Amino acid sequence: MSDVIVIGGGLAGCATAFYLAADGVAVTLLERSDLNTFASGSNAGSLHAQIPHDPFVTKGEAWARVFSPTIGLLSRSIAMWRELPAVLGTDLEIGLKGGLLVAPDERQMRDIERKVVFERAEGLNVELLDRPALRRLAPYLADHIVGGAFCPDEGKANPFLIAPAFAAAARRLGVEIRRHTDVRGIERERGGFAVTTDKGVFRAGRVVNAAGAEAGRIASMLGIDLADVQGFPIQASATEQVGPLVPHLLYYTGEKLTLKQNGVGTLLIGGGWPARPGRHGVPIADPVSLARNLAVAVSVVPALAGVRVVRTWAAIVNGTDDWKPILGEMPGAPGFFVNFFPWMGFTAGPIAARIVASMVQGRTPPVDVDLTPFLPGH
Ligand SMILES: Cc1cc2nc3c(=O)[nH]c(=O)nc-3n(C[C@H](O)[C@H](O)[C@H](O)COP(=O)(O)OP(=O)(O)OC[C@H]3O[C@@H](n4cnc5c(N)ncnc54)[C@H](O)[C@@H]3O)c2cc1C
Structure with missing residues (x-):
């Protein structure tokens, strides 16, 4: 019997299993499919630290005040990313050349300035750029872009690599990884939990719910309501490989866009455009979103007009309306994290994994961030 069962073999689950095992905890990880199959292996690979522009504009300053502590978590996570290739012994194709949020007009530039106030208050390094400064930094931008904000800490990494690297390192530390093992029920029993799967019953003193968009369903097996947790089908696209064009992680205030170029020259174009719900819960790419996403991308980086898109994919992102993380032990369900x-x-x-792994052991997480706002039920 393990000390801890981790449910979910995406980045959250694999990394939590690794940090627990590194502290000497016996872990079994249960994944209903293969590792890194869902959001963690299908995302756009951006390493974000800035407050996302879209919710800032739609929800305003009151929301930004509540979201702001999350900036500390994102920045510290990026600092960990820098160390992870050495820790895990794997090249994760990390590039940290900075993130650039750009605006097409002065009104949206004012929105950026209002947002930067919150970011700087949290200690994030963000530089406001006028048109000439922006041209010097990013000559690839379209003429209509009037200015932007540059955060040197941001960048990108390869989503195909990180969760498998955590899983491999966790296995080396003795974690038992059960793929194709679907969790169907959880019951409290003396000394911990019985987790029923299609491959039998697993027992442990504590359970970590790292099931991403399915975290609400897993919690409901114990009668716990994680009503905020949702899954949204969104899509992203990749181009053919071209020469160096966009060194930064690029965002646009005008419409949804994230854009970056990976090490082999592929440009990844996303920004959270909606995909369509497909059969059996598997989302499919929406051609209308694709056309709009590409039109926005070309309007911001005109050189993209000559680059071919070779792949568009859809996946379900785990979201909440308020964008707040949920990290820690469920009130009223001791041992369930x-x-x-x-x-x-x-x-x-x-x-997030480092924090939860510490909490599971009853230790203070090694981060100088007040974690109270992120506790479940807070
Ligand atoms: C298209 C797209 C683009 C994105 N772009 C970015 C980006 O650029 N930057 C960024 O920071 N984030 C991005 N995200 C978000 C990011 O990918 C997710 O927030 C993150 O990967 C969630 O990781 P996770 O491990 O919690 O969830 P997942 O990766 O979804 O893993 C959860 C796992 O739990 C398993 N599971 C569920 N139910 C059960 C069960 N009953 N039994 C056993 N296992 C179960 C699932 O099979 C799955 O493998 C993007 C997401 C998408 C979809």
Whole structure:
């Protein structure tokens, strides 16, 4: 019998299993499919630290005040990303050349300035750029872009690599990884939990729910309501490989866009455009979203007009309306922990896992961030 069962073999689950095992805890990880099959292996690979622009504009300053502590988690997670290739012994194709949020007009530039106030208050390094400064930094931008904000800490990494690297390192530390093992029920029993799967019953003293968009369903097996947790089908696209064009992680205030170029020259174009719900819960790419996403991308980086898109895919992102992470032990369910980081769980995967792994052991997480706002039920 393990000390801890981790449910979910995405980044959250694999990284939590690794940090627990590194502390000497016996762990079994249960994954209903294969590792890294869902959001963690299908995302756009951006490492974010800035407050996302879209919710800032739609929800305003009151929301930003509540969201702001999350900046500390994102920045510290990116600092961990820098160390992870050495820790895990794997090249994760990390590039940290900075993130650039750009605006097409002065009104949207004012929105950026209002947002930067919150970011700087949290200690994030963000530089406001006028048109000439922006041209010097990013000559690839379209003429209509008037300015932007540059955060040198941001960047990208390869989503195909990180969760498998955590899983491999966890296995080396003795974690038992059960793939194709679907959790169907959880019951409290003396000394812990009985987790029923299609491959039998697993028992442990503590359970970590790292099931991403399915975290609500897993919690409901214990009668716990994680009503905020949702899954949203979104899509992203990749181009053919071209020469160096966009060194930064690029965002746009005008419409949804994230854009970056990976090490082999592929440009990844996303920004959270909606996909369509497909059969059996598997989402499919929406051609209307694809056309709009590409039109926005070309309007911001005109050189993209000559680059071919070779792949568009859809996946379900784990989200909440308020964008707040849920990290820690469920009130009223001692021993049952949640590791859920909405919308930006790729960036935050390492820090969220480190935090939850510490909490599971009753230890203070090794981060100088007040974690109270992220506790379940808070
Ligand atoms: C298209 C797209 C683009 C994105 N872009 C970015 C980005 O650029 N930057 C960023 O920071 N974030 C991004 N995200 C968000 C990020 O990918 C997610 O927040 C993160 O990967 C969530 O990780 P997770 O491990 O919690 O969830 P998942 O990766 O979804 O893993 C959860 C796992 O739990 C398993 N599971 C569920 N139910 C059960 C069960 N009953 N039994 C056993 N196992 C179960 C699932 O099979 C799955 O493998 C993007 C997401 C998408 C979809």
